[in-house]
Structure formats: structure tokens, C-alpha cells
Amino acid sequence: MGKSKLVKWLCALVLIIMLFAACLIPYQPAVVFMKEDSGDVIAFLPLQKKKNFDVIYTHSIHKTKVIESYVWENQMIKQTALSYHDPAVGMPANAEEGEQLVIKDGIYTISNMKRTFPYIDMRIGRVRANHRIRYNGDVYELKRYIRPGSWTRMSVLKINVLQQLRGVKIDG
Template identity: 45%
Template sequence: MKRKFVNLLFLIPFILFIFLLLFIPISDALVFQYQNSGNTLAYIPISEGETFQMKYTHSIHLSDVVESYEITNDRQIKQYELMYEDFAIGMPENASEGEIFEQKDGKYYLKNMDRRFPSFDLRVGKVRANHTVIFEGKEYPLSRVIEPGTWVRIKIERINLWQRWKGVNMLE
């Protein structure tokens, strides 16, 4: 009886340790959640100061648009640049205060942007948009892991080991 009690004394802290190891958030990730449900469809491990881009084909112009983002120290998503190829519906014609507008090699750039978001929503394109995340120079089409037409919320969130194991790491 005493031996069972001693074993139990060692087993309970071990189980608690494993539980904590699995369920305490340990790393930041760029997460793609189903609508605003909190259900993570996919993620990319990311850290403060790292950057990523969202590339898509504009529905009217049928040309590429690339939005560039950086992760801030307070887990916000900061848009710092926008690149597009056509002036027309839905595209800015000039820079806002503090921003820089440039034309280079037939493309237009808005630079020095400081637009911060806790999250942003996106409907993964069904027809032409071909929404793609660019991270560390590699392209990851969202339609590869998220059903086209799905509304996703994109945000920075701390995730735990369990979420990493059960989720879809877009980099793999």
C-alpha cells in the first residue's frame, strides 16, 4: 500500500509536468483561424521582427498585389509596404502622411507605411485571387491548406505544443 502511494506521489507531478508542457503556449505563430471561431486551420511559426507578405491577383486588374507585413513586439501585424501594378479601382493613387510613393520597373510602391492590426480578415479566393503567403522567400498558396472561399482571420498568437502537433504547419 505504501509503495502505491509513493508511486502515485511521483506519477502526479509527472502527469502535471507533461500536461503543462503540452498546453502552455510556448511560441508565436502567424495563425489562420476559421472565421472568428478561434479554430486554427493553419499556422506559420514566426517571431517578433520577422516579416511576411500576402500576394494575390487583383480581381479587376488581374495583376499582382503584394502587401508586406512585420510582426511587432506587442504581437501586432504592421503593414509597412504595398506593391501593385495598376492604378485603378481599389488601389491608392498616392501616399498618406509619412509614407513614400515610388514607381519602379512598371510597379508602384507605397513604402514607410505604419498600419498596425491585431488581426485582419481574408476570404481565400475561389477563382483568380490565388492568395499566397510569402515567408523567408518561399511561396505558400493558402488554397493548398485552406478551402477556397473560406473566411479566415489572420493574427499572431502564442501556441502550445499540442496546437503545433494537431495543426497544419504551412512550412511543412
């Protein structure tokens, strides 16, 4: 093999290695649903400029709609608001310090929340819950992307190309 052919092969090999390495660099911010606490991406919703999203579900006991509002900030999920119909089992009866509770038309809304989480564990409802995620005006049913009854870990991360290829993109 000639010297020029060897150089071409080495250049091609270096290029392939660089492309593969580029696929490992996390760049796309997304709401990511992982299988339990394994780190395996099940599904993801890419975030664009807007970093706010809501998780909507039907409460299993009250059978009423609950809306949890979040924003991705400083590599954490920050809960900013909570809206619900019944302050009974599993729901707060009052706001915490610095928060504001408003009751209007039978709907309790706590705003000005600043609760932060690195992740949120959740089970995708099988029967009633009908977990949904709302982003940029669109609502996506999580049971279309994640098996109902599954335990998932929701977080907001920057993901790489390989993680995107392994998970299901939530896009309606």
C-alpha cells in the same frame, strides 16, 4: 497498496498533469489562420527569428499581382509596404502622411507604412486570387492548407502544442 506504490502513482499523476499543462503554454510565434472569428486554428506558419512576411495575391478586378509586406511587432501585425500595378478600384492612388510612393516600371510601391492591426480578415480566393504567403524566401499557396472560399482571420500569435496539433503546419 503500499505507501511507496501510492507515492509512485501520485508522482506519475503529477508528472502527467505537468506535461499536459506544459502543452497549454503558448511558446511558438506563428502566422496563424483561424476559422472566421472562432479562434479555431486552421493552419499556421511558424516564425523563427525573422518576423517579416508577405501576403501575395492576384487582384480580382485588375488581375495583377499585389504584394502586402508585414512585420510582427509588439504583438501586432504592422504593414510596412504595398506593391501593385493599378491604382484603380481597391488600391490607393497615393501614399499617406509619412509614407513614400514610388512608381517604377509600372509598379506602384508604397513604403514606410506603419499601419498596425491585431488581425486581418481575408477570404482565400477560389479562382483568381491564389493567395500566397512568403516567408524566409519560401512561398506557400494558402489553398493547399485552407479551403478556397473560406473566411479566415490571419494574426500572429504564440501558439501552444495543442493548437499546433489541431492546425495544419504550413511548411511547403
